[in-house]
Amino acid sequence: MSLLTDLYQITMSQGYFRAGIHERLAAFHLFFRREPFGGGYAVAAGLDTAIEWLTSLRIDRAEIEYLSGLTGNDDRRLFSDAFLQLVADTRFTLDIDAMPEGTLAFSNEPLVRVVGPLWQCQWVETALLNMINFQTLIASQATRVCRAAGDQPVLEFGLRRAQGVDGGLSASRAAYIGGCAATSNVQAGMRFGVPVKGTHAHSWVMAFEDEPTAFNAYADAMPNNCIFLVDTYDTLAGVQHAIAVGQRLRAVGHEMVGIRLDSGDMTSLSQAARKLLDQAGFPDASIVASNDLDERKINQMQRAGAKIDVWGVGTSLVTAKDDPALGGVYKLAAIQDEHGQWQAKVKLSEQSVKCSNPGIQQVRRFEGGGKYVGDVIFSELLGPPDAVDQPEGGSSSQDLLRPIVRHGRRLGDPESLQTIRQRVQDSLSRLPEPHQRFDQPAAYPVRLEGRLSEQKQALIDHADDRSADAPDGLGPVER
């Protein structure tokens, strides 16, 4: 999968090679400009997937052959043998510093910093963005759904409506990071160690003569995994059938786990079902709800007094339906000149807030009284923040980008999903409530360190020169 990149990364790589600057060291940062879902934060995720891809990157013979067959507008080859030889012989030697997965990230903060030969930095851009954009999006969405569900578990059921195979697999991983209790996706269970859950579908009930026969058959087959889906024909009749089978199970030493509702007015159905279950002596039987749920519907049903214990969430979670792409970008922020001196760079924009930050960046997060109080982005080329730049109330701090890969090799073992999942919960407990609101959250304070801010402004002010300067004698152009 070494060609999991945009063609222009490869044409640029050849361009740098021809210009003799391909080995110059460059620094790129991956960041987003707006928190997803109108929320106040994102949960960094996908790094391990990206690092696994990146550290095994080696362009093989078939890939080289494919590239050598590509042609330009004159039907002549796009890539030269000399360039392809460079590519084929290369072991990637990048250095990666990144926020550990599960860290809370805010707009304009680098989640990942890539430093290494210019052409290699370009080559990996698209795959890093793909993997980190998506998993960060889904982990963030999962924290919202889990917050809506409060203490009740959320199960991720999304594979069937996910955007492709990996849209399902990596969504299951990210949803678990964000706080989901389990997935229906067995492949994700096997591959990532996410707990798996599931009992039966409507087709089970339809495959038998009637619903009691179907429930009894399921109980015979899986006495230790009984959550009966009760809405195939008539929901409350279904609850009664589940209770009858639950009593049979109990007589032989098993306990029905619960029932599942998948249609209708689930608030009132859950109240009626709870009553029936309690009266019949099943106060511990869970009521699971599923059917196009999302954080807002869960919130509404909770407020309306739904008696639901477990939430199954699929499509809206794994496709992040309200905001299905995180707009993460990857921008050049510094490059060494011919003397090996770092030159800071900004990408301009008509809106100056959208201009990228220059330098080799780090994020320092300040904490006081057990809560995050603010972050400062600084450039390691200019130095860390002075006292004047530090947010008020901060008594301790940590730098969020940690060394992950050096010279193409991963440092240490990957973190377990449990560790990452725990980091999300710890971090959310430190993020003040106003930044966690679903709508109109307070903006978390992120500032640029003073010298970095000055450098950025100077680079913006001088950018016109870069446009108009014409070393080959073109002279200033008309506007």
Added chain:
Amino acid sequence: MSLLTDLYQITMSQGYFRAGIHERLAAFHLFFRREPFGGGYAVAAGLDTAIEWLTSLRIDRAEIEYLSGLTGNDDRRLFSDAFLQLVADTRFTLDIDAMPEGTLAFSNEPLVRVVGPLWQCQWVETALLNMINFQTLIASQATRVCRAAGDQPVLEFGLRRAQGVDGGLSASRAAYIGGCAATSNVQAGMRFGVPVKGTHAHSWVMAFEDEPTAFNAYADAMPNNCIFLVDTYDTLAGVQHAIAVGQRLRAVGHEMVGIRLDSGDMTSLSQAARKLLDQAGFPDASIVASNDLDERKINQMQRAGAKIDVWGVGTSLVTAKDDPALGGVYKLAAIQDEHGQWQAKVKLSEQSVKCSNPGIQQVRRFEGGGKYVGDVIFSELLGPPDAVDQPEGGSSSQDLLRPIVRHGRRLGDPESLQTIRQRVQDSLSRLPEPHQRFDQPAAYPVRLEGRLSEQKQALIDHADDRSADAPDGLGPVER
């Protein structure tokens, strides 16, 4: 990837096995209930991906070991050795009939029909839905974007914001099926034979001292692939720099392909750029636009007189941003009883329009005067439509579900993407314009054959019996 399924498919499979009905033949259909994007049709896609997965399905030792370690609520194993042995030894023997990729599909029509042993039908449900839901969604979206662009090519640039690796790869495949001219995704190019396109990014320009130097260096490196991205600093200055380099290129026998705009008011910028290019003797240089485009923005820019020749579309296309999941479902429609007789089945719903259709279904599409006039869904258990059921004006017809897999083996070779792509264009030329409108399209006429319609109603009427009948003496339940 044999475990690419929901856990409940496997628990049900074991249940069928224990109940001794796992080998009974069943018929399931994959269909959707609502055309995506508020449009009037969908483009069937993803079949080849699904068939490739399905025909190579073989549950391996590591997968069996994983399953044997799963436990239920009493911490005892979920799956028995007897069941796992069945699973481990099985070559899947399903029969698949399906609409060829690129066929236009309408709500409630089966895109795929699966007939075979009940447990095998269940096992493959989730992966079939995943692959066909997503590619159908993206191929449909691509036809809309291409329609907005008219005769002008659309390039798919979505990998970096796609939902996971395969959310990018299979989106590139589906977008090409739907009419896109090329992708930026090199892996998709190599794997599926989709043409690839790309030149350079802002980082290229930023890596040099100034823009003219950057353009000159690119022209030196890739003289046959020059589309200059002109908005890094000042767009119209960038156009002038591109022209200067284009003149240099021409002097040495190469022709600049064009320029790319990626920010700002691209309608007026494209008009100004066109003027500059024409005046400078580059009337054939293309103007490519990119930057969060979708079918509506393309439409608006076209109407506003934008001078754009090529459209690069990313996020909104590969994530189907307006409607990011096709709600395809997979429903049991018939099952053999103990005597080998087919019993038709419906899945009820509170809304009778949402009840699924019974039987072993086929779709007959009628055509007259070179246009589609209507479809009839019929059951092969009941027979094809009589004259009375046929849409008016139909002079010929074809049955859309074709045999693809028999007894687990694919019949014939996969179709080429070119063939599929051509089918989309042919089909759209036969679909009357009112069904192709972006908003409020006329509903395409799809009816149920008469006997099938009667059977469905009878099954709905009798469904209450299935709920209340209680063979083990429970008796009718209270509501």
